[in-house]
Amino acid sequence: MALIFTLSDFGRAFATRERAAELRNELLSRVDGSREVIVDFSGVVNVSYSFADEFLAKLHADQTVRVHARNLAPRVAEIAERAIERRTGNPVAC
Amino acid sequence: MLRQGSGGADGYRNNLLLEHHLKPPIIVDASTLGPCHPMFVVRLRLFIDWHLAAGREVRFVPPDDAVLAQHLDSMGLTEGLPASMTMALPSRKSSSSALLPIRRLVTHNDVEDVSLAATEALGQLAREFVVWSDPVYMAVSELCSNALQHGRDALGAYVAADRIEGESRLFRLAIADLGIGIPEHIRAHHPEWQDDTAAIVRALQRGVSGTGDPQRGNGFAEVLDDAMKKLLVRAKSAVELDIRSSKGRVVVDLLDGRQDARAGRVENPRRGTWITYTVTAV
Numbered sequence: 001m002a003l004i005f006t007l008s009d010f011g012r013a014f015a016t017r018e019r020a021a022e023l024r025n026e027l028l029s030r031v032d033g034s035r036e037v038i039v040d041f042s043g044v045v046n047v048s049y050s051f052a053d054e055f056l057a058k059l060h061a062d063q064t065v066r067v068h069a070r071n072l073a074p075r076v077a078e079i080a081e082r083a084i085e086r087r088t089g090n091p092v093a094c
Numbered sequence: 095m096l097r098q099g100s101g102g103a104d105g106y107r108n109n110l111l112l113e114h115h116l117k118p119p120i121i122v123d124a125s126t127l128g129p130c131h132p133m134f135v136v137r138l139r140l141f142i143d144w145h146l147a148a149g150r151e152v153r154f155v156p157p158d159d160a161v162l163a164q165h166l167d168s169m170g171l172t173e174g175l176p177a178s179m180t181m182a183l184p185s186r187k188s189s190s191s192a193l194l195p196i197r198r199l200v201t202h203n204d205v206e207d208v209s210l211a212a213t214e215a216l217g218q219l220a221r222e223f224v225v226w227s228d229p230v231y232m233a234v235s236e237l238c239s240n241a242l243q244h245g246r247d248a249l250g251a252y253v254a255a256d257r258i259e260g261e262s263r264l265f266r267l268a269i270a271d272l273g274i275g276i277p278e279h280i281r282a283h284h285p286e287w288q289d290d291t292a293a294i295v296r297a298l299q300r301g302v303s304g305t306g307d308p309q310r311g312n313g314f315a316e317v318l319d320d321a322m323k324k325l326l327v328r329a330k331s332a333v334e335l336d337i338r339s340s341k342g343r344v345v346v347d348l349l350d351g352r353q354d355a356r357a358g359r360v361e362n363p364r365r366g367t368w369i370t371y372t373v374t375a376v
Contacts, residue, residue: 011206012210013210015206015239016205016235018202019202019203048236048239049232049312050239053309057309
């Protein structure tokens, strides 16, 4: 069963790599055998490119878990897709 | 004495020296000051904090102009300072308004807070300002993150922003830190770039970073790309990014769908990094 990681539990906007690294570690600490994670972006109004790269793109790149993002605002999806594509070389639709 | 007009234009033309030989008490006389750029407000607060941190007495003489005093107060210039340095509030209102009062950035939570605060403040304004919100979030978050990460100075980094409405409509953001500066940071992994201005130009390119991670170093490029797509194309605005660090200066202009970078004149080599990001309705 997929783990659901709700970002709005931690804030409405995310700007820094440090914050992203904290949240990535928090997510990975909750995985507990599950290889599939759904990151729920509902309520998240904005993210920076650095945050998207450090959080979402690194999760995609290291492949410890399979990550799916859902409920992204158009602006957030645009930035997340750009960051993932740059880090992994693969286009992803968020 | 801060000369009349010394705070205007780009906020750099004044004598706010961070030098230990200045004898206390240091009197910052702003009585004849005119309109101020947010970079001037940032520099003024940094000047005061830097000398206070060194144990020097600093006295502040507020502007005679009630409108300017109101503006400096709304920019938070004397917030948190000793009572002897605060200003009496005049009653009139300024035509330029603080959008993001001056804030010292010490932790990444501060960067999270100011990034959201700046865009929420824009979001509460007229529609013409609201369309600037997303690219401004990108600019504030990336530029402040850089200042905090690469600054590595005990004072942290400082940020402030204002807006101007009237014949022209502007958003002006100023960020400063007293850290090692962009050129030195970049040279940690690219020692070949000895010229400071050339090092700043390189830092604007994708994948150039002082961290050694080839996937990092996209912050400036993202800020500029985002501005090109969202501000020039959709919001018919122009953007200027002015970066000064050590002996280098680069000014990037985005206008009419074009991006031009030019080496600026360095009046006084300065420690740290000083950045202004200006959006203008055209």
